Amino acid sequence: MTGPEQDVGAEASTAEPGGPPPDPRRWKLLAVLATVQFIIFLDATIVNVALPSIRDSLHFSEQQLTWVVNGYLLTAGGLLLVGGRLGDMLGRRRMFAIGAALFAAASILAAVSANAETLLVARFVQGTAEACAAPAALGMIALTFTDPRESQKAFAIWGGLSGLGATLGVVLSGVLTDLISWRWIFWINVPLALVPLVLVFVFGKESRMEGRRALGPVSAILVTGGMVAAVHGMLQIVTHPVGSAEVLLPLCGGLIALAVFVAVQAKSAHPLLPLAFLRNRVRAAGYVGLTFLNAATAAMFFLLVLYMQNVLDYSPLANGLAWVPYCLTFLLGLQVALATMPKVGARAVITIGLTTAALGMGWLALIPADGSFWSSLLPGMLVLGFGGGYTFPATQTAALSGLSMQDAGLGSGIITTLGQLGQVVGLTALVTVSLTVTADSGASGDEAVVDGFGVGLGIAAVVLLAGALLAAATFGRANRDVAKLART
Structure with a gap:
């Protein structure tokens, strides 16, 4: 383990001078692994716009309907840490393949569901599949890209596709639900899971921790x-x-x-979780940045989808297409981060990115009941999308720094777990505050709704600012300019 005085790039590297040459198939492997990560994040948000259609088709009660989202989050959030450690012990390629196969099977089950109970079972299995595949994939990337500069690019692509998947989920949900059927939000996952399932054995090598260890049943049950x-x-x-x-x-x-x-x-x-692993300040800063960003944006997706549908009277198709500008600026932010992070360092990128995202979220908090897409939503979505895309690569680079063959799956499980927890906490807390303010508002109709949504989005902006300050402080002396590494 490297000391706290070293910079992010140095900490991210496990390469030794004169060590083995990099795997020539590494970028193809990244494409394979990132495809499954993309559909995992796609699936986390793709149900949002389709929920009313799913409710009507399968006769969900309102209480049951919440579990279409919550069942996935609950299972994945509970199993990710154990899934990551199992990948370390049993083999990361094997766990990735198991997860991809489970995800494809669960997606088929969801697509053909004839009743609410079947769909809910499928969503629980999808969450289990994420717990198997996501930490294993991220651990394989951390061990494959040992050159610090290449690892930054790989993590940026991985993080960018994760964020893009979450955003495109909202777009595709509206398009597929309106033009074809809600069932296609699950059918689309099947080839995107099966192709990587095959190709991971072509481009990826098996890796596991040295020595044999049993997964302590008490620790596994407790966590x-x-x-x-x-x-x-x-x-x-x-x-x-x-x-x-x-x-x-x-x-x-x-x-x-x-x-x-x-x-x-x-x-x-x-x-199962060495406590010393959590004391690394560089990784901790990455955890903070990603968790706060996920918390704020999860609530934002939910509230703005409702605003467009219930206040602006958008169809599912119009709702989905409204997110295209956000996707484009997210990609732009990702590209700018790739160019600037080697020059300014991960600390500056996370701080600037979260602050920029907070400004965009602050604009969205001002949405009026008689607003329009062009004046009320588009400016904030553009700024927020850029800030989110700019932040993601640096949080991934910091959070995955210093991983070894012994703990790559564990480290990946931690960051994935915290990302899920950020979504859960942000969604539940901020949506609850929004609904409470709406219920207690002295206004009526749409005015009461936007009162609540405005408060929720305003708190989300504060969360992003707090994340920027806390991440910068957590880096402390552990951060050094990555440009120093680039010159060596």
């Missing part, structure tokens, strides 16, 4: 049960009072289980 319970408690905040038993019992029970898990890790000779 999985604790995560599932805590996430479930947070998700209940949308439909139940914060002080209700439905919220407090699973939330407190989950937090207690996680506290016991930490105590067990501190005393274990072979911990």
